[in-house]
Ligand SMILES: Cc1cc2nc3c(=O)[nH]c(=O)nc-3n(C[C@H](O)[C@H](O)[C@H](O)COP(=O)(O)OP(=O)(O)OC[C@H]3O[C@@H](n4cnc5c(N)ncnc54)[C@H](O)[C@@H]3O)c2cc1C
């Protein structure tokens with residue numbers, strides 16, 4: 001039964017590793033069975049010596065190679081950072097639902113490492129010829145991954161783009177660009193604020209949530225959040241039902 005719930009487990013070979021910003025690293029893996037990944041889906045990586053796999057959003061998917069962009073936090077990410085080209089790693093995925101792409105003028109909001117799935121979404125929207133603008137916020141210019149195609153940049157210290165939090169510019173972006181949908185990933189406060197702006201302006205929002213995960217396949221229920229549906233509040237798992245939810249459905253605490 002449990003096996004049925006796991007979409008795919010495979011050994012993958014590290015095919016590329018690069019530092020893309022002061023504290024973010026890109027690792028690309030070559031899988032046995034190339035698969036199509038939706039933006040917003042994630043993979044879960046077994047890190048040597050640790051019981052729980054670590055989840056990472058897919059950042060790129062080219063010719064069967066899956067890339068993630070990550071920041072070093074603790075033991076798991078330290079292990080991933082230690083990997084070299086040719087090393088084998090154990091990954092599960094793709095997991096979760098991913099963003100539901102709509103044929104609508106799209107505003108993409110990414111903050112920090114949350115720009116990874118949003119950047120991947122931009123690639124998908126561009127491929128489909130859907131009009132979009134990608135706005136991203138970072139602490140400073142050293143944190144901006146060098147390869148990202150970002151239309152508007154905001155840094156807290158003003159070292160690149162406009163100065164200040166991207167949240168200070170949400171109203172301006174919406175009024176100027178008049179999006180029909182907003183997709184976002186980043187810290188909780190960014191997701192919550194984007195969802196609130198969506199409600200205020202009557203614009204649909206899709207938010208990619210993050211929760212500490214154990215099984216990552218919807219079994220342990222360690223990652224549930226409250227969601228409003230049909231006038232009721234119910235639990236949904238971030239790993240399987242999400243990580244992407246409609247901003248208007250999430251019960252923001
Ligand atoms: C759906 C999803 C997508 C993510 N995408 C990315 C990404 O693209 N790039 C990136 O750098 N990070 C991403 N993260 C966060 C990433 O999973 C954590 O940074 C990583 O698990 C930390 O592991 P660690 O052993 O290095 O640190 P730890 O020492 O274990 O913890 C450091 C911090 O990370 C958090 N954390 C630890 N384990 C998990 C876990 N299993 N799930 C979530 N958070 C955890 C802890 O609360 C703590 O604040 C994502 C998380 C989720 C849930």
Ligand code: FES
Pocket residue numbers: 212213214215216217218219220221222223224237238239240
């Ligand atoms: S992590 Fe187990 S249900 Fe989500």
